[in-house]
Amino acid sequence: MIVVKDLHKSFGDLEVLRGxxxxxxxxxxxxxxxxxxxxxxxxxxxxxxxxxxxxGTIIVDxxxxxxxxxxxxxxxxxxxxVFQLFNLFPHMTVLQNVTLGPSKVRKIDHKEADKLGLDLxxxxxxxxxxxVYPDNLSGGQKQRVAIARSLALKPKSILFDEPTSALDPxxxxxxxxxxxxxxxxxxxxxxxxxxxxxxxxxxxxxxFMDEGMIVEQNTPDAFFANPQNERTRNFLALV
Amino acid sequence: xxxxxxxxYSVIWESIPILLTGIKxxxxxxxxxxxxxxxxxxxxxxxxxxxxxxxxxxxxxxIESIRGTPLMVQVLFLYFGLPLALGMRVPPLVAGIVxxxxxxxxxxAEIVRGAIQSxxxxxxxxxxxxxxxxxxxxxxxxxxxxFRRMIPPLGNQFIISLKDTSxxxxxxxxxxxxxxxxxxxxxxxxxxxxxxxxxxxxxxxxTIAKVLQIFERKLHIAS
Numbered sequence: 001m002i003v004v005k006d007l008h009k010s011f012g013d014l015e016v017l018r019g020x021x022x023x024x025x026x027x028x029x030x031x032x033x034x035x036x037x038x039x040x041x042x043x044x045x046x047x048x049x050x051x052x053x054x055x056g057t058i059i060v061d062x063x064x065x066x067x068x069x070x071x072x073x074x075x076x077x078x079x080x081x082v083f084q085l086f087n088l089f090p091h092m093t094v095l096q097n098v099t100l101g102p103s104k105v106r107k108i109d110h111k112e113a114d115k116l117g118l119d120l121x122x123x124x125x126x127x128x129x130x131x132v133y134p135d136n137l138s139g140g141q142k143q144r145v146a147i148a149r150s151l152a153l154k155p156k157s158i159l160f161d162e163p164t165s166a167l168d169p170x171x172x173x174x175x176x177x178x179x180x181x182x183x184x185x186x187x188x189x190x191x192x193x194x195x196x197x198x199x200x201x202x203x204x205x206x207x208f209m210d211e212g213m214i215v216e217q218n219t220p221d222a223f224f225a226n227p228q229n230e231r232t233r234n235f236l237a238l239v
Numbered sequence: 240x241x242x243x244x245x246x247x248y249s250v251i252w253e254s255i256p257i258l259l260t261g262i263k264x265x266x267x268x269x270x271x272x273x274x275x276x277x278x279x280x281x282x283x284x285x286x287x288x289x290x291x292x293x294x295x296x297x298x299x300x301x302i303e304s305i306r307g308t309p310l311m312v313q314v315l316f317l318y319f320g321l322p323l324a325l326g327m328r329v330p331p332l333v334a335g336i337v338x339x340x341x342x343x344x345x346x347x348a349e350i351v352r353g354a355i356q357s358x359x360x361x362x363x364x365x366x367x368x369x370x371x372x373x374x375x376x377x378x379x380x381x382x383x384x385x386f387r388r389m390i391p392p393l394g395n396q397f398i399i400s401l402k403d404t405s406x407x408x409x410x411x412x413x414x415x416x417x418x419x420x421x422x423x424x425x426x427x428x429x430x431x432x433x434x435x436x437x438x439x440x441x442x443x444x445x446t447i448a449k450v451l452q453i454f455e456r457k458l459h460i461a462s
Contacts, residue, residue: 050364073370078370088365089366090384091387100371101369104371105370153370
C-alpha cells in the first residue's frame with residue numbers, strides 16, 4: 001500500500017536520500033533503524049509530502065503523492081503522522097486536538113466527533129484529560145494524545161517519527177504500549193525509533209538505513225541475530 | 240516683557256464640552272481606522288508569509304511605501320492630491336480614516352508577519368498531517384496562536400494610531416486637537432487648553448493600555 005521507488009532527496013547540496021526503494025504491505029509493522037543523519041526521518045516526511053522529493057516515485061494507497069493532480073490532503077488524512085516533539089495544538093483542549101481532524105477534514109458533526117474523540121482518548125488511557133490543555137500533560141501523555149489525534153482520521157497507516165526520543169525514560173513505556181496495541185490490531189505502521197526492544201517484539205520487518213540508503217532489511221529475529229552488513233553490525237554493537 | 244501668568248481653571252471647565260465632541264470624533268476615527276488597519280495589516284502580513292514571491296513583493300511595496308513616508312504627507316496626499324487625479328472630492332473625515340487605516344495597516348502587517356512566523360513549524364506540519372488544507376491550518380492552528388502573540392504589539396500600535404489622529408488637524412477634521420486649536424483661536428489660553436487636550440489623550444491611551452491588559456490576561460487564563 002506504500003511503495004517508494006528510487007527516492008532521492010537533497011537539501012541544497014546535501015543528498016539525504018540516495019535511491020530508496022521500499023514496499024510496505026497492509027498491516028505490516030516496519031521499524032527503521034539507523035544512525036542520526038541517515039535519512040530515516042526524511043524518508044517518513046517524504047511519504048506524506050511534508051518534504052518535497054527531489055526525484056523518484058511514492059505511491060500511497062494507489063495515489064502518486066508527487067503528482068500535483070493528487071489530493072494530497074486526502075492522502076495525508078489517510079496517513080497518520082506522529083512527531084518526535086508531539087506538535088499538539090497548545091490553544092486547544094486535548095479533546096479538541098483529537099476532534100479537529102474529524103470535524104474539519106471528515107466533516108462529521110460536533111457530537112459524533114466528540115464521541116469519537118472520547119473513545120480514542122479512552123483507548124490511549126487519557127479520557128480523564130479530555131478538557132485539559134496540552135501544557136498540563138507529561139510528555140508521555142502528550143504523545144498518546146498525538147497518537148489519538150492521528151487515529152481520529154481513521155488512517156490506513158501511521159508514520160511514527162522517533163515517537164519516544166523526546167521522552168523521559170520512565171514515560172517511554174506507556175507510549176510503546178499504545179503502539180503495540182495498534183500493531184496487534186493490524187495497523188500499518190512505519191516506525192523510526194531507537195527502541196530495539198520494540199523492534200524485536202513488534203516489528204514484522206526491520207530496516208537499517210545509513211547514509212541515505214537502505215543497507216539491510218530482514219525479520220527482527222534474523223536482523224538482530226545475524227546482521228549481514230558490516231555497517232549494521234557496527235551500529236548494533238554501539239547501541 | 241514677561242507678564243504674570245495665572246492659570247485660569249474656568250477656561251478648562253469651559254473648554255471641556257467642546258473638547259469632548261473632539262474626543263468622540265478622535266475615538267471614532269481611531270476605531271474605524273484600526274478596523275481598516277487590522278484588515279489591511281492581516282492581509283499584507285499573511286501575504287508576506289506567502290510562498291508566492293510576487294504576493295510577498297506586492298505586500299512589501301505597500302508596507303515599505305507607507306513606512307517610508309511621513310503620515311502627514313500621506314494625509315495631505317489623500318485629501319488634496321488624490322481627489323485631483325480621481326476627479327472627485329473626498330470628505331476630510333473619510334480621507335482621515337483611510338489614512339490612519341492604511342498607515343497602521345503597514346505596521347500591523349509586520350506585527351502579523353512576525354507573530355505568524357514565530358509559531359513553530361511543527362504546528363503547520365501537524366495540521367497538514369491530519370489532512371487540513373493550507374488555509375484550514377492557518378485558520379484553526381496558526382492564527383489563533385499567532386493572534387495571542389500579536390496583542391501586546393497591537394496595543395502599542397493602537398496607542399500610536401490614536402495619537403496620530405491629531406495630525407488630521409491639517410485637513411480640518413474636527414477631532415480633539417482641532418477642537419483645542421479652535422478654542423485657543425477665540426480665547427488665546429494656549430496653556431490651559433493644550434494641557435487639557437494632552438490630559439485627555441493620556442486618559443484615552445491609558446484606557447486602551449488597561450483594556451488590552453485585561454484582554455491579554457483573559458486569553459492567558461483561557462489557555
